[in-house]
Amino acid sequence: EAQVTQNPRYLITVTGKKLTVTCSQNMNHEYMSWYRQDPGLGLRQIYYSMNVEVTDKGDVPEGYKVSRKEKRNFPLILESPSPNQTSLYFCASSPLGGSEAFFGQGTRLTVV
Amino acid sequence: GESVGLHLPTLSVQEGDNSIINCAYSNSASDYFIWYKQESGKGPQFIIDIRSNMDKRQGQRVTVLLNKTVKHLSLQIAATQPGDSAVYFCAEINSGGSNYKLTFGKGTLLTVNP
Numbered sequence: 001e002a003q004v005t006q007n008p009r010y011l012i013t014v015t016g017k018k019l020t021v022t023c024s025q026n027m028n029h030e031y032m033s034w035y036r037q038d039p040g041l042g043l044r045q046i047y048y049s050m051n052v053e054v055t056d057k058g059d060v061p062e063g064y065k066v067s068r069k070e071k072r073n074f075p076l077i078l079e080s081p082s083p084n085q086t087s088l089y090f091c092a093s094s095p096l097g098g099s100e101a102f103f104g105q106g107t108r109l110t111v112v
Numbered sequence: 113g114e115s116v117g118l119h120l121p122t123l124s125v126q127e128g129d130n131s132i133i134n135c136a137y138s139n140s141a142s143d144y145f146i147w148y149k150q151e152s153g154k155g156p157q158f159i160i161d162i163r164s165n166m167d168k169r170q171g172q173r174v175t176v177l178l179n180k181t182v183k184h185l186s187l188q189i190a191a192t193q194p195g196d197s198a199v200y201f202c203a204e205i206n207s208g209g210s211n212y213k214l215t216f217g218k219g220t221l222l223t224v225n226p
Contacts, residue, residue: 033214040218042201042217042218044216045214045216048212059215090155092155096207096212097212099144099146099161099205100146101203103156103157104155106153106154106155
């Protein structure tokens, strides 16, 4: 089954404790991206990647890092999480040149 | 008081009526415009897209209209059903040069009353 898998689905952590949210897709898509969703603000892009070893900042990259060492995986790293990073995070993938993005189920992160 | 920015635009319709959800976009250079549906507790799901050189596209019970003159996109849902209740996002893709960017609007909450 074609899918984007994020882990964990829920996470509560403390300020400053490094964490990684994993994202994996099995559709051989070139394009992967991370979004955060906050009430009334829609989906805002954090980082995106157009292929292996190619990553770029989205609209709200501060406080986040990503890597793309393999085509299928695109982890989101918070080196020192802060409470303003409490949000619902989505990973998405799509073929380059295509219009349909496939989303993961989301990761609800709470930073206390 | 609450910030206006925390409130999603909402649309409430009766089951069986037609729904029209609107979206204004800003980037004239976008190649594709897309509608996504997000049900509670799930990730967004693709509904329909339209290329920038078209003005109308129809799917099953849905029609997307693109008016490039006023930078306006709309989604029409025919015979709306309770299962259509969700947040609907418009999105645009800009693939100019070596870049490829998918940007979302803020969303509209559609509630279908039985």
